[in-house]
Amino acid sequence: MFESLSDRLGGVFDRLRGRGALSEADVREAMREVRVALLEADVALPVARSFVDKVTEQAVGQQVIRSVTPGQQVVKIVHDGLVEMLGSDAVDLNLDVTPPAVVMMVGLQGSGKTTTTAKIAKRLTEKGRKKVMMASLDVARPAAQEQLRVLGEQTGVATLPIVVGQQPVDIARRALQAAKLQGFDVVMLDTAGRLHVDAQLMEEMKAVARVAEPDETLLVVDALTGQDAVNVARSFSDQVELSGVVLTRMDGDARGGAALSMRAVTGRPIKFVGVGEKLDALDTFDPRRVAGRILGMGDVVSLVEKAAETMEQDAAERLAAKMSKGQFDMEDLRSQLRQMRNMGGIGALASMIPGLAKAKAAMANNGPDDRLLLRMEAMVGSMTPKERAKPDILNAKRKIRIAKGSGTTVQDVNRLLKMHQEMSTAMKKLRKMGGMKALMGLMGKMPGGAGGLAGMMGGGGGGLPGLPGAGGPGGLPPGFDKFLKR
CATH class of the missing domain: 1.10.260.30 (Signal recognition particle, SRP54 subunit, M-domain)
Structure with missing residues (x-):
């Protein structure tokens, strides 16, 4: 996903490394190119501007200009800045609560929310050794509840039985009651989405949140939507108390700006990234590793x-x-x-x-x-x-x-x-x-x-x-x- 951005930044830093000494003008010119590269990668303008200003301030310091390897020093400063922008450390789900912990999945229709719900449930079952139940609250999209039931069979994760005609808030209550009675550690609520952000979607989400009191509210965003992914994240974060973000289709050919902007826009960490269609294609988002790969440092x-x-x-x-x-x-x-x-x-x-x-x-x-x-x-x-x-x-x-x-x-x-x-x-x-x-x-x-x-x-x-x-x-x-x- 970050190949285009990585290539652009690699060219900038290769020129810096090739010089024995750097002037302040050299650094500022390089940072202007970095800003252009970030904007072309769909990074939100305020985020790109803030990042470049902060990095430039450090990079033009005398310690860098007079360094034996100034080019490498600038790369390190940019790397550290990327890590900070992406969230510094990997953040896992906070499920250390009295069972059942409630994870509510929110997002637009088509973002991969239902599949991501199954991926996380599978991950918790296998790696976290949790007893997980999934429940579909999506009564608007045809066959959405059936889709989650099928995914439950494929992953070996229990799903709440479907009751035709039951509304989202009532389904959430039934899921919580069933999870308590049957001794589940985690209950995952897959809420309904829309093709765009609207008042009905937000009100339904808030009503479910009031009943379920989720310990984690994860926003699922399709990284391929580029700059619009940032706008979606901003809309949801203004209406719901998010605890984290999941970016899907990170294995695609999008330019990566959504991932770089998400933390700054929502104030919440990216917790997982979807890297394929298979149900085990879910990775923890680690800012340091991502920054290293963007700058060609490998992983x-x-x-x-x-x-x-x-x-x-x-x-x-x-x-x-x-x-x-x-x-x-x-x-x-x-x-x-x-x-x-x-x-x-x-x-x-x-x-x-x-x-x-x-x-x-x-x-x-x-x-x-x-x-x-x-x-x-x-x-x-x-x-x-x-x-x-x-x-x-x-x-x-x-x-x-x-x-x-x-x-x-x-x-x-x-x-x-x-x-x-x-x-x-x-x-x-x-x-x-x-x-x-x-x-x-x-x-x-x-x-x-x-x-x-x-x-x-x-x-x-x-x-x-x-x-x-x-x-x-x-x-x-x-x-x-x-x-x-x-």
Whole structure:
């Protein structure tokens, strides 16, 4: 979502870093470009103006101008300013109350409110180990209550039985009573929305709030609506006591201004972001990570968390045991390729690894996509179990068979074997260095900040050959550049 803004800011800061010294005029000119970039990203004008004024005041100080690395100092000030604008720290739901805690979902029709209700309920059930019940108060939209019931079945979360003709306030009372009697920890109320903000919507919402006395009132806003999302948030915050905001469709191609403006406009934190259609595609909004990704600093913490979520515990333990012995066969390589696909593919990984934001753009320009991973998996799948365990036995005849079986060429098979060999060598080096403990100690110490991650994935220090502007340590498995240039 933030790619356009990230590219614009990256260009500004690259010019600053390239200068040995900065004058006040240099800083002010850069800040003017930052303001234009924010406005083009749909950041609200008052928010952009306040942010730039505050950052400029700090950036023109003598400490920055006389710094050994003034360009880096300015980037840090902008980063800290973004973090502050986004809310400083991640904020979770406050459900530490006498059960049942009440979460009321509000927002316009079409913002993804009902699906978000199910996502949060699923999250609370699985990660928070809460007993959750959902209730639909939307009697205006056809089949809205049925939609929530179906989502409840898909997520394994209980839903309040539908009583035809019952009105929102009465449904809220019934939901609270049922939650108390049945021992639920949390009851989630999915209120009705409209195509636009109107008096009827607000009055209905206020009436439900008076009865339910919610502990959390979450405004669900579609990030793809751009500047209008800010106007919607302002309208709701003027009428209802919000406790937080949920931005949906953050995986889309919107310019990101809604996220940057929301905290300043509502005075409430963004608590969650929807990052896909699946019911587990909901992330906690962390201002520091988002600011880092906007400025091209990557997000290694999210990368590690995503790896932990997508990799099965048994598979991780088996791989760790083999790595401790310096072993790494083709089956292990296939497992890693599948892991990369489960984590979002090459592009998603590149956006999280520090220093590889430009590599992601270069990959997009050069045309390769995640079908590359599928081709590589197909080659491994065309090998016999013995060949996967002992790739050294692959002679010319076997390579021709593998190429035909996977719809690739012998050259592709050779590139795959070369990549496996380099990864295997990296695993052996890692073992000599002390294993995973030593790897964690390397994190962040190499140029570009990708350090240990590049070592873990077999990257050298030369970036990705053939990808202009990639820079920094590789971060992707060695040999990937040969496939990417095809």
